[in-house]
Amino acid sequence: MIRVLLTDDHTILRDGIRALLSMHSDLEVVGEASNGQELLDLLAVTPTDVVLMDINMPVMDGFATMEHLREQYPEVRVLVLSMLNHENYVHRMIEAGATGYVLKNADIAEITYGIRTVASGRPFLCTEIGMDMLFKIVRSTTSPTDTARPRSGDLSKRELEVLRLISEGMTNAEIADKLFTSKRTIETHRQNIIEKTQAKNTAALIKYAVSNGLLGE
Missing domain, CATH: 1.10.10.10 (Winged helix-like DNA-binding domain superfamily/Winged helix DNA-binding domain)
Known part of the structure; x- marks a missing residue:
């Protein structure tokens, strides 16, 4: 059983994800937080394998939260769930210690696959981000006139x-x-x-x- 803690300031999103994850017997939502500080407070008393976390949150955002998670709970895997799709955000969160990154427009199959992947200690990027990065690499190898x-x-x-x-x-x-x-x-x-x-x-x-x-x- 993979214990998941949801962290997002939108209650309706957390409710939706909780309902969808409840359909998978190997996944259990053990708690919910609306910001990074609430997440840290919950982790102190809630055994967790994977944190599914947004970046834009009040009180303490994803970047600040990652610093505390890396220091206090290095064994907990973090799968970022965000609508921010620019590679700078992906790079910053992965560099900060997140194991994976998935966009909010991904379907539940990809999100659950991402949870299982990071729970096993392997990195994960959703398809859209992975393809965007691949295309940028391909474009960077074309002639300057093509990319200018x-x-x-x-x-x-x-x-x-x-x-x-x-x-x-x-x-x-x-x-x-x-x-x-x-x-x-x-x-x-x-x-x-x-x-x-x-x-x-x-x-x-x-x-x-x-x-x-x-x-x-």
Whole structure:
């Protein structure tokens, strides 16, 4: 039996994952935490094999939490469950001590496979992240003229949609309302776009999008 502790500040997400994991006889959710500090408090009294943890959390985020986990609970495996798909986040969390990284849009089969994989001590990256990294390696081996122009494929369909709405002057709250999602989700998309385009501000981001023809796609 693999003992799993869920750590995410969205109750509905934890409820959903708990329900899905309960369908697997070899997985047991032994606790839930809404931030890193709650996780550390629970680990002190709750035997755990795998922590399924988000990065963006109040009080103590995933990066800060990893430092404490590495020092206090080195035997506990961490599988990051996040919507942050940029390689910088993946690299930072793995470097900090996480054993695996899976995106929130992954299906339950991939998430459970990731849990079992990291529980056995083996590293795990979800398919989407692995393929993104592979494609970047392939592109890096092509000629400079092929890679000089950033490609819209580097941005997801949702990120392109958010980028277009940013270019129209809409605020994060307005974009969230239009796309029927939370303001925090839009902030995350915006940060991903900035990371991928390396734009330092909104003006630079729009200039980048226009000059690379991303708004017309």
